[in-house]
Amino acid sequence: MAADTPSQERQPLWFLLLLTLAVAGGAVAYVPFLTVLLPVRISELMGGEDVAALSYSTFAGAVIASLANIGFGWLSDRSGTRRGWILAGMIASGALLVCVGYATSLSQIIAIVMVWQMSLNMMLSPLLAWAGDCVPDEQKGLLGGLFALAPALGALSGAFVTFPGLADGQTRLVLVAAIVGVMIAPALVFGGGRRMPRLMEPADKLSQRAEAGKRQRKAIVGMWTARLLVQVSEAALFAFLLFWMRSITPDFGENRAANIFSVVLVVAVPIALVAGRWSDRHGRPMVPLAICAALSSLGLIAMALATTENSALAGYVLFGISSMTFLSLHSSQTLRVLPRPQHRARDLGFFNLTNTVPSLIIPGLTLALVPVAGFSALFVLLAALAAVACLLILFLARAR
Structure with missing residues (x-):
């Protein structure tokens, strides 16, 4: 591959679309596997549904994912290249995905899932850090909007590979790996030479004054905390949407819940x-984030x-669209506030903890509130968290 070398002041639309396709390929790499294919494989192996086995494999994988995201981010920073790491990870993760189909015990599955993570x-x-190396601040809003395609395509890929009659269990895993390769390869092949010199300047050139560095640190902490607060709310609804709806409408079906979730993901893209x-x-850049956080809070109150x-569905749709829009735009705007390009991927790894930490928070939070005060108490608390996220973003916007 050609080295990533300096390029233009703005990136062409075709490159932004290839980056978006690659990021969506990253979502396809794990969404159908973790939500459908892994539970099915464990069920086949254990002779029935085994929540404990799935929990063990998911928890172990989440811990490894958190550490690996930071570690490989640091390695891609040190090596000065992104595409080589992306290619190696794509090939290795695809091969390990296929290996899951050949596992003969739960311990083998857990081991494979950990290495796969x-x-x-x-x-x-390195993929998101590469976007930070290449896309200027003037285009980060558009990039964030395009990133909204990733979760939507991840969800749709799960429906596609499990379509009745299309493929059996092992072939589904091969199909996912192949789709991921097709989605990521174009960016790797045609994306060389797109780095921008001004986005790669060392930190000492970007910020000479102590005051500027202090503001930068506040911006990083504020953006990290705001995302965590919204992610906690989003993770809670992802896990307990069906249970909550059944507390209002007892015969509310799994398919309806899945369809509503898919509609929210799709509608969030153009918004x-x-x-x-x-x-x-x-x-x-901060105004849409603040508005989305505020609307998320209102949706949770509803x-x-x-x-x-x-009325329940109306509130959820408002929350779902607003929170998904917030998370998509936040992913690109985070690249704006990170002060040290030489540590961009490593620092993004710490931001990635906002995606994994909520899975550790939500079970205890739900058990503490729902049995005692019902889902309404949980939603009021989550609405308060989203409101705090809105205030943090407004503070950052004012500081700028």
């Missing part, structure tokens, strides 16, 4: 694109007050 994050960590493009044109199926 390492190779997956060898690919994912994120419009909001991101607006922020680029007006130079107001859910806490809901007494009918229609």
